[in-house]
Amino acid sequence: MTKKLLLILFFFNITYCFSQEKSITALSAAPNPFTTSTKIHFQAAQSGIVIFNVKNILGKTVHKKQLVAQKGKNTIAFFKQQLLPGIYIYSIQNKKSVISKRLVIQ
Numbered sequence: 001m002t003k004k005l006l007l008i009l010f011f012f013n014i015t016y017c018f019s020q021e022k023s024i025t026a027l028s029a030a031p032n033p034f035t036t037s038t039k040i041h042f043q044a045a046q047s048g049i050v051i052f053n054v055k056n057i058l059g060k061t062v063h064k065k066q067l068v069a070q071k072g073k074n075t076i077a078f079f080k081q082q083l084l085p086g087i088y089i090y091s092i093q094n095k096k097s098v099i100s101k102r103l104v105i106q
Contacts, residue, residue, distance in 0.1 A: 023096040024050070029078075033104035040076040042092050042099070044069040051093045052076055054103065057086065069094070080105055 026043040040052065047070050054063035062083060067076065069092075078090075083105055091100035 022099075023094055024092050024099050027092060027099045027101050029090065029101065029103055032102075033106045035080070035106045037077060037079045038103070040078055040090060040092075042069075042074050044071055044074055044094075047071045048094055052078075052090070053093065054078070054083075054088050054090045056088055062088070 023045045024042055025045075026041065028041050029038045030041065031038055044050070047068070050067055050069045052063075052065045052067060053061060055061050063078070063081075065076075085105050088103045088105065089100055090103045091098055093099075
């Protein structure tokens with residue numbers, strides 16, 4: 001009986017974890033690679049505060065900005081400023097999830 005109960009709880013837990021909706025999706029940058037500026041696009045499942053973060057390949061944060069995302073499509077303008085050409089990792093984070101991708105500055 002105990003084994004059956006544990007098996008049922010196990011399957012319920014797996015089903016619950018896989019059925020949770022992602023709160024941030026469709027992250028992209030265009031143009032990528034870029035020389036001066038690019039636009040970061042993402043979809044938010046709900047309105048709320050998000051953190052836009054850019055890190056160099058060593059993991060050091062080189063840009064961080066807190067924004068209010070609207071439900072649906074969102075766009076962030078990102079300017080190179082004093083960043084050197086190279087590969088960077090950009091991410092969007094809210095209370096529920098983090099999504100990251102690669103960004104190339106020429």
